Each structure stands twice: as C-alpha cells, then as structure tokens.
Amino acid sequence: MRVFDMHCDTLTVCKKKGWDLDNENCQLRLGDADGFDSYVQLYAVFIPDEVRGERAQSFFGAHHAYYRRQLEHLGPRLYDVPDLAALQKARDRCGMSSILAVEGGCVYGGELGMVEQVYNAGVRSVTLTWNGNNELAGGVMDDGRLTDFGKEAVHEMERLGIAVDVSHLNDESFYDVLAATEKPVFASHSNSRAVCSHPRNLTDDQFCRIAERGGVVGLNFYNQFIADGGEGATFDQMLAHLDHLLQLGGENVLALGSDYDGADIEEIIDRPRKLKNFYQALLDNGFGRELADKIFYWNAYGYFERLLAGEL
Numbered sequence: 085m086r087v088f089d090m091h092c093d094t095l096t097v098c099k100k101k102g103w104d105l106d107n108e109n110c111q112l113r114l115g116d117a118d119g120f121d122s123y124v125q126l127y128a129v130f131i132p133d134e135v136r137g138e139r140a141q142s143f144f145g146a147h148h149a150y151y152r153r154q155l156e157h158l159g160p161r162l163y164d165v166p167d168l169a170a171l172q173k174a175r176d177r178c179g180m181s182s183i184l185a186v187e188g189g190c191v192y193g194g195e196l197g198m199v200e201q202v203y204n205a206g207v208r209s210v211t212l213t214w215n216g217n218n219e220l221a222g223g224v225m226d227d228g229r230l231t232d233f234g235k236e237a238v239h240e241m242e243r244l245g246i247a248v249d250v251s252h253l254n255d256e257s258f259y260d261v262l263a264a265t266e267k268p269v270f271a272s273h274s275n276s277r278a279v280c281s282h283p284r285n286l287t288d289d290q291f292c293r294i295a296e297r298g299g300v301v302g303l304n305f306y307n308q309f310i311a312d313g314g315e316g317a318t319f320d321q322m323l324a325h326l327d328h329l330l331q332l333g334g335e336n337v338l339a340l341g342s343d344y345d346g347a348d349i350e351e352i353i354d355r356p357r358k359l360k361n362f363y364q365a366l367l368d369n370g371f372g373r374e375l376a377d378k379i380f381y382w383n384a385y386g387y388f389e390r391l392l393a394g395e396l
C-alpha cells in the first residue's frame with residue numbers, strides 16, 4: 085500500500101534537537117516508510133509567528149541548509165521530490181520521498197522577491213499563516229485579513245507553482261484567499277468542523293469550496309481536531325470525519341495530513357507503520373480498496389502531480 089502525507093513537523097523538530105531525520109524518537113520514522121510501496125511526505129519548515137522579517141528568511145535558510153545536508157547524509161533513504169519526474173519515480177519507489185514545504189508565510193519576510201527564492205530553494209507548498217496574523221493574512225486565533233502583500237504573494241505562488249495551503253487561516257482570510265486566487269488551493273492538515281467544533285477544522289462550506297476548485301484536504305491526527313474533548317481519539321472518530329466529508333462529495337478530495345511531530349497523537353496512529361491499521365479500519369467499515377487508496381495516496385498524488393506539471 086501507498087501513503088501520501090501532506091503535513092508533518094519532523095524536520096523542524098529534528099533540526100532544533102540536533103537530530104537526523106531518521107531519529108527514533110520521532111513519531112515519523114524513516115524506517116517505517118520501508119514497509120510501504122511508496123511514501124510521499126511533505127516535510128514542513130515551521131516558522132513561529134513571532135519570527136519575522138529578515139529573521140524569518142534566515143530561519144528558513146538554516147532549515148533549508150539542514151534539509152540539504154540530511155539529503156546527502158541519508159542518501160537513498162530520503163528521496164527529494166522537487167519536480168514531476170521525481171514524483172513519478174517516487175510513485176513506484178519504496179521508502180521515504182519528500183516534498184519540501186513551509187508552514188508560515190512569514191517566510192517571505194514581507195518581500196515579494198522572496199517567493200521566487202523560496203521556490204528556487206525547492207519549496208512546493210506554503211501554509212499562508214500559522215495561528216496568528218502575519219504579513220500575508222490572519223491565522224485562526226487572530227483577526228487579520230488577506231493583505232495587499234498577501235494578494236501579491238498568492239498570485240506569485242500561483243505563477244511559480246507553489247501550492248497555496250489554507251490550513252490555519254481564520255474564516256475571513258480563507259474566503260479572501262479564495263477570492264484572490266483562481267487555481268485549486270488545499271488544506272494540508274484540517275478536519276471537519278461539523279464533526280469536531282475546533283476552529284482549525286473546516287466548515288462544510290469551506291470544504292465544498294476547496295472541492296469545487298479541485299483541491300484536496302488532509303485528515304489531521306491531532307486528538308484535539310478529531311473529537312471535542314480531545315484525548316482518547318479513536319479510529320471510529322477519525323472515520324466520522326471521512327464519512328461526513330464523503331457525504332459532501334469528498335471522494336476525490338480527501339487525503340492525509342498527519343501532523344506527526346507537531347501534535348498530540350493517540351497511540352493507535354502515532355507512527356507511520358500504524359497507518360496500516362487505520363487503512364484496515366477503512367476497509368472494515370465498508371470503504372472499498374479503491375476509495376481507501378484515493379484517501380491514502382492518489383488524491384494528494386494527483387494534486388501535486390498537477391502542480392508539478394504546471395497544470396495548477
């Protein structure tokens with residue numbers, strides 16, 4: 085079976101702790117990927133809200149240098165996917181393949197020219213905000229809106245081929261971004277707000293708007309986003325999100341966005357190898373293999389294939 089996971093914080097945690105990306109203390113363990121026919125992972129550089137301007141740019145620079153060193157150090161155990169040919173190769177390759185991403189549009193330091201620099205560094209997805217406001221837009225715990233700079237930045241991202249990730253935006257900014265963009269946007273790690281009321285989750289309307297555009301939405305494993313009350317999240321509760329979003333027409337939209345190494349995740353799914361149990365839970369609950377494979381891989385694969393082909 086194949087896995088395509090649209091969000092983790094493993095890169096940022098490992099860099100901070102001075103670990104390699106195959107460190108056994110991580111939730112996302114490189115070795116686990118060997119048990120799958122293909123494993124594509126978006127590795128995000130998470131930039132805290134308070135890191136701004138030139139500091140944000142150099143924060144990214146240090147993490148990018150770390151990522152390049154890790155690619156050299158880990159050799160074939162970590163396969164970098166910056167373009168379409170690499171993605172197509174990753175599709176039939178065991179072990180971990182990685183797409184570089186950034187969580188926090190403050191990476192641009194408020195400078196439009198940085199969008200192309202970030203693209204040239206190999207980044208193919210940027211989450212516009214974290215929980216607070218930044219130069220681009222308003223995060224879910226704050227009251228900002230998409231700014232003039234934010235508009236220019238998303239246009240430049242669309243032009244270059246950096247996926248626009250709307251996870252973490254507040255509701256107003258979410259709709260601002262939709263109005264300012266034409267291409268499919270995606271939510272890398274957000275669940276259904278109808279099932280769990282946390283504001284980090286998407287409303288039904290938001291989910292449908294992403295779907296209409298041809299975007300994708302990754303199921304987040306963070307227990308606070310799975311069930312109200314948080315702790316003790318179960319496969320049944322995770323399936324409730326999938327069931328609800330399928331009723332909204334999510335068959336070609338749903339994907340995975342684990343949030344490994346960035347969230348409290350229950351033991352049932354706190355490592356990649358346990359994804360096999362969750363996959364089995366889908367089958368046991370009447371999801372056909374074709375649908376399960378779409379959610380675990382093909383929907384996200386198709387989105388990034390279109391992005392890297394220049395079709396988005």
Ligand SMILES: [Zn+2]
Pocket residue numbers: 187252273346
């Ligand atoms: Zn996040």
